[in-house]
Amino acid sequence: MSAFNRKWLTGGSVLFLLLSAKEAFAEYAYNFPESVSPLTRDIHDVHMMTTKLAFWIMVVIIAVVAFSILKFRKSSGYEADQEFHKGTFGTWSWLLVPIIVLGIDFSISGPGLKALDMVEENIDADLTVKVVGSQWKWSYEYVNDDVKIISNLLPEEKAGDKYLREVDNPLVLPTDRKVRFLHTATDVLHAWWVPAIAIKKDSIPGYINETWTQIEKEGTYYGQCAENCGRGHAYMPIRVEAVSPEKFDSWMAEQKGAKLAALAEAQSDKEWALEELMAKGEKVYNTYCAGCHQATGLGLPGVFPALKGSAIATGSMEGHVDIVMNGKAGTAMSGWSAQLNDLDLAAVITYERNAWGNDAGDLIQPKEIKAAR
């Protein structure tokens, strides 16, 4: 076989591979998800414009370079033009560059600046949601309604194909209403990013950043933390559930009712049985603790310690209460005394001592927690 034939044969098989690959990958995302808010759609348009421009600039550059390589070769007897860099063209042609480049730049920066103004149009919102990033979960506070949602990673066995995108409690938002987000963080930097509905701004401890959206279509929108926040950075997904305004209002009323009931329950002097605390504790655990320690109590080896069979969860009650309420310095374990009420704390501690084969066998009452505060 001649060298020429071999060359084409190799080239052909590579091309075939690429084409068949293209078919296989055709259904996978290679661009932004469909935008469902005015701002993200505008940005999508700017992005497509600059992408097309970038494409054509590359076509021109590659064409000129390819032409030069083919034409101006010593092997085809071409003689170098030693005067080319002199004369009027050689001296002044560089001026073409700023003219052409600035022309392209200004055609980009016009729409860019317009979209940028839109980024800041976060006033007159119907609804304000405070988004707080913590290592490693999101919490959402509906500022006008005093309702709070804690949103955790859903473990792989429950999330399946949506693992690392799916959460236990999504952020529920109404369509067609303007929503303002206030971003902040409790520990390190995070960034809340759901590309279909809103741009990202960093969540910075001590700062409040603002973004906004107005969702146009009911549906489920995914995103995840975009600013490196350490060990659990990959484990901070976001799900937004967009529902009709009517559905949203009834959902909100439900949340408020549930909150009042929980408060009344926690303040009663009732003596709780082990089964009741266990049932309640499991819910609390899955909301607040499972993000790190996992629903199985096994933790993530090398990352988050297991509670199953742990010395603390099966040891003295005082030690266990102390670490849950006050956290452990120098680790990701934060104190929960400010965030959970007496009943929730009592329930979750009791749960941890008796779940997954832990056999401490004892329980703690809400009023004992109250005394320990």
Place this chain on the structure above:
Amino acid sequence: MTTSVMHDDHHHEPPAGWQRWVFSTNHKDIGTMYLIFALVMMFLGGGMAMVIRAELFLPGLQLVQPDLYNNLVTNHALIMVFGVVMPAAAGMANWMIPLMIGAPDMALPRLNNLSFWLLPMGGTLLVLSMVVPFVGGGAPVTSGWTLYPPLSTQAGMGMDLLIFTIHILGISSILASINIIVTIVNMRAPGMDWMKLPIFVWAWMFTALLLVLIMPILAGAVTMLLFDRHMGTSFFDAAGGGDPVLFQHLFWFFGHPEVYVLLLPSIGVLGIVIPTFARKPLFGYKPLVGGMAFLATLGMVVWAHHQYTVGMSLAATKYFMIGTILISVPVGLMIFAFILTMWRGAMTFETPMLFAIAIIVMFSFAGVTGVMLAVVPADLQYHDTYFVVAHFHYALIPGALFGLYAGVFYWLPKWTGHMYDEKLGKIFFWWTTLGFNLTFFPQHFLGLAGMPRRIVDYNVQFTEFNVISSVGGILFGLSHLLFLYIIIKTVKGGEKAEAKAWEGAMIGTPGLEWTLSSPPPHHSFATPPVVK
């Protein structure tokens, strides 16, 4: 590495054995040590990249845990920036600048010795910072090379060692830069006017000026971080009245000009390589010098485009956006000058030229994605995704690393006295370029589809492009074994190189290195040559 060539002055032959290297004040020996240091560090940093790509090959945790993963990401970047590209470019400057401008040596030879020997110290500290978490030194550094607080204040002892690493490497860079500036200003041969300087020397002049201006800022910023960690200050802690965003401003005030520190030496190499193999003078020498000056100046005042998402005022954001877009003007000038140098030339395609042509295309691509990123609203979507990872690897691998490869192949004959194996050189070029593009091109798509940076595990929807990227990454990594082999083979032997190793080497504004033997005598120019 260089075989010692005697010349008539017998009092000045190099000491034998290890003393030749440890006590060296010779610009060529020190240059060689810089280059070897960079090569060793490249295999270390590259090895980390291989682990990163292997981990990301498929979803799930296969090889490394999240903390170690983020530590590898951090150190991969620090090693590649401070341990590979900067030392390699400094090694080239040491070797070539005195030869090019007709100087006997660097202006401050003992300072030169110090600035090199600080590097292995810094490198050791950096490796220690990775090791201490395994022997009870607290949590590893997981913040990425930007070392943003508060995350970096959470790390253990490794972070302190990294801060000292940056101090040591910073001192080394500042000393080397002062030396280079003084050499270029004072040591030029009679007749070697500013406008006759080889473009590589100009490029290094701007690089050195930038380094002297920016390294102290970084040193100050990490010292404040050290104080926050141990002395009870709260420069960057909002709870104590400080400001986490302040660190980002200080870091990127260093960090953005640093991009041009990495880039400019390679631009200088291209300005030498392309005229040689196109056999005609560099097109637009003066606009190119002016363009580099403009680039260096503008590069100092657009840092905040790395932090569009921190919530700056609208006015500040607009300023940084326009400033950043304007960078396309000097970069456009460079591409224009290089393409028109090729235009109507008589080109041959030796390995350095192949790299140069590929750089023009791939670096232009980094340029256009750079303009896309500069547009703030769009960046608020791209920011911290793989789109950014792809963009800056396109900027820094072709823009910095491949430019240095071109320089290595171009000057290996001068350094060693032997021609490298051209066939192997070309195989290396195709292999490494293919591997590089296969690794980083798909990452643009990953970023647009929503995959953030610095995550150890990802949702299955990102699998396909990660598989391609990892396969490319392993190819790209392996190609460097061939690179190492070519270098060793050339050092050991091969066709003898003439004084003027390349036919077109003396065209336009060449350096004086081709007037000396290959390899050059131990003391480069005993008497100053006169440039007509």
